[in-house]
Amino acid sequence: MDHRIRQKNIIIAFFIVCLLILVLRLFFLQLINKEYKITAANNVLRYEIIYPSRGLILDRNGQIMAGNHSAYDIMITPRELDAFDTTAFCSIFNLSPERLEHMLSEIHARRKAIGYQSVIFLRQVTNEQYTRFLEKSYKFPGFSVQTRSVRNYPSAICGNLLGYIIEADPAFLEKNPEYRPGDYTGRTGLEEYYEKWLRGEKGYSIYLRDVHNRIKSSYEDGEYDKAAIPGKDMVTTIDLSLQTLGEELMRNKVGSVIALDPSTGEVLTLITSTGLTTEYLTHFGAYYSQVISDPLKPLFNRAIMSAYPPGSVFKLVNGLIGLQEGVVKPETRYSCNMGYRVGSLTVGCHRHPSPINLMQSVMMSCNAYYCNVFRSILDNPAYRNIGQAMDHWQEYVKSFGFGTRLGIDLPGELTGSLPGTALYDRIYGKNRWQSLTVISLSIGQGEIGATPLQLANLAAIMANRGHFYTPHLVREIPAEPSFRPTVERHQVMVDPEHFPIIVEGMYQAVNAPAGSGATARLAAIPGLDLCGKTGTAQNPHGKDNSVFICFAPRDNPRIAVAVYIEQGGFGASQAAPVASLIVEKYLTGQIHPSRQWLYERTLEQDLITRHLQ
Template sequence: MRRIALSAFILVLAITFFSRLLYLQVLDDEVSYGFLDDIAIDSKYHYPERGYVYDRNGKLMVSNAPAYDIMVIPRNVTKVDTLELCKLLDITREEFDNRMNKAIRYSPKLPSVIVQQLSKKEYAGIQEKMRKFPGFYVQKRMLRDYQTTSGANVLGYISEVNDWETKNKKGYQQGELIGRSGVEKVYEDDLRGKKGVNFIQKDIYNRVIGPYKNGRYDTLPVQGRDLTITIDETLESYGEQLMVNKRGGIVAIDPKSGEILALVSAPYYDPDLLVGRKRSKNYTKLYNDSIAKPLFDRGLLAEYPPGSPFKLINGLIALEEGVIDQNTKVTCYHGYHYGRNRFMACHCPSGTVNNLKNGITRSCNAYFANAYRKTIEKYPTAAEGMQVWSDHVKSFGLGDYLHNDLATGRKGKIPDSATYNRMYGKHRWFATNSISNSIGQGEILTTPIQLANVAAIIANRGHYYTPHIIKEINNQPITDENFTKPKYTSIAAEHYDAIIEGMFEVYNSNIGTARGARIAGINIGGKTGTAENFTVIDGKRYQLKDHSIFIAFAPIEDPQIAVAVFVENGYWGSTYAAPIASLMIEKYIHGEISRTDLEKRMLNSSLEDEYNKYLNPEGLTDKDE
């Protein structure tokens, strides 16, 4: 029995020892050894390289470059010529004192940053002189090195952790860097890697003896994981060029997978602006630009009325509810009259008779107002009809976050019966009170990524994959079902072909609203949109130029790309958004542009004069009521 008991004791002891060792060397990100309280032992950290970021085609977008921090361990500082050190580091005495006090408050025995992110040239000028300042040393680290000037909103940026993060985020110490936005933020745990540490034994005279315990507790840094993202860098860069001197967003998605091919926000900025010692100054400048808002990701955050592209959803709902079919005809008298002297004008010649296909091709307000009204009035009360309609719309991913892997986003707005009960009171409203919803105005708001997803849904005849930015982690494809499992709308697949026929004619018919942007050799299905645009300046409501909107997918017979384009104050959908969408499609599918005249016009066009009206409201249409 004693032999069994002894064996069991040894086994338990071995398991305990192994578990503790595993925790210290593998699981515990922070050094938590008690011997660090010994003033004769110092620790020196070795920061890993962050993982690299590649585009979908293997093109390197983000790597690393060395930089150097001046570190201090406060308890080791003795007899330092402060004025000489400040001169060497090019900082004021006040800055030095503030940073030293902060370091002491953080920890007298742990290293803190005094001056961060010196360049190679700056480091070369001071490295030999640092031996004169006990307690101070140079810490090499790796900063982001961008191999592209595009995709700043996608890639994001990193910066030093703040006081709250050092206290509340496991594994982070003062001076370390953390992802703040974009891919850097969402995939911080993968990109960050794991820092290594060396423990150094000193004698009573503070002289280095050698590694503590012969390096038993030392660890090596582990590089972060490499990411392959879904973005096509060439397409992303091209989209940014097309949006120069314009504001808005372009989102392109692969309908077959939900992979985001381009996520353009305009105006854009070079990601290199937010690297190194210049980061803080540049960030402040970008942040304070309250007019152009370059840090505001319009593809994910801007909520616009969707305009006429929303007619496609209303057509699908009306087909599903059986209140129209593809042959249903409506006579348009240059728009739709409703209520008491209310009118929604469109461009159909008075007396035009449209079926569903022509209603899409001409973007007929009367056709879709009738379809919407029939949908609501199919049910005993407007509230019941509205709730059915709202549930259908939400099945397209509208009015809610898409639950993607992007760092930011907004859910837009889709009204329901409760919305109008609040506005008008129960049983006191009818279909005509919400008729603007029929043409994508009213109480509806969507983001560009949501409308790109709608285009993908139509391309897929009723289903979509959650739009996402990650493709591979360390060359391993993603398997998350949130991204690989299709989501289905409430509209039967059989109804989509009639909508797609109309979308095809938008580009190819002589009456199509985007006929001027057609591309030979590619069958595109699209829909133009023009959304009204208002602003309030000094308490007055002004009408600005309409937003130009377009959604499309191509090729119709085998969809490879779905795209949404929003150009703020861009006039008609056919003026800017449709041409830009067609160029993006051709660039992705063919790799080169055949309509160089169209490309030149889009590259050289500017809306800056229109945007300047925000600064000077003279000449704007006063809509103050």
């Protein structure tokens, strides 16, 4: 027939061109593009993560506050999942079949995102469930166990101080790219603040795997494996026995207790009540909704966040400022007839001898005295106007640590509130207010708010006669010798020579004989020279708040304490005994039998029902 040479040649050319395209594409894929080689390596090697145990948190005597034990998570690999014995699975883990089905369908919906990985299916199953699962694991294709070290708490202590551990959420991962999904991180408390040291470093074992994530063999006999580095242990400044006692005393009360070592700024005890129990800490996720809806706000760390009116303990500050400014002398006497009256204004006071001098005013906590002192400070002719005097007063108070963050090593510390000219100008208008308008500040009421930590710090300032150290909770990290707590010495703006007379007042308030008008005799501990100041802060929401700050002994003090009890009534009746027992325990190591009644009385006080009404 015809010879169609042209067609033949075109067909051959077409074949050659097409196959040449394949060759060129291969050339590009195999010789030029590197991306696929890297993907291939990632495909084959499976990095099995070994989670490190977190560093231990120890008290100042080496007792464990937060330890570790092993926990088992049941993992699921959706791509390996096959029909399995659901009845057996449910009976091992106490699941209802509907619940299991629901969980499986959730995993099914996420399977694309999970890809070829394993995700946690059941978190922290019990030891018994773990062993029962292991026996029957052949029945459950696609499920495996991952061992992880989780926190345990040998003694039930304040969870807010320690903080809890939680799986990193997407928002956290966004901000902290060094974390991977499934990692755990400390939240609140020491766990969060010292996360960097506590978390340790993850390790991994490398395995060759196939597409089903089935491990084929260990890669190069584990030569490139990396062991997990445990987190670093840390020694805190907390005295565990003191902390435990404090929490016992604060049970059924709402408020806060803080004890400091005034000579170093070390925090001996830090309690917020009601707080998180350690039981909440271990399964925080499970208790989350309960914690959030609790009217007593256990997540709120009152010790460092709550801005309370300081009440009468603030008179110490005003007295000292008055002395420094020279508007009051130790021998200055004011009379008080059940209160301070100017025109229609009355600041009430309790019954006590009159007139009194400065030392007695501290001892008896006279309101009228401090109204006079405060007016002298603000209306001091040395200043051009009240605004300037107020600003100066604010400077003084600030140097005592009020209205600022003290810099304790806990996340979430708040400043409290410290009013000044600016605030009052805003409230009343410029030049539309005077010393009488803000007279509540004289006795620690009104616009001022202090955290219990700031009150404890005030006690430490009194103990040190004019200076304080940054309160801190961690003393050392043994594995990290270069670690030093950030501690600064702060000198207040009142000279040390003005302190003894006020301290004398604090001493007399506790130790003066009966009938002298001393306010805190309940707190006295024979032989320990406790110096203290009560406070009864008005509370618009209910009964007055009970406040007490103290330090002991009078010379070379070793402990400074602040106790703040919401709706506790008189400072002397609720807060003072708690503080006193803590001081005694710390200085003598025990509660003397003669004071056992006080201990028991304090335990019995139930102030919590008032809160729930």
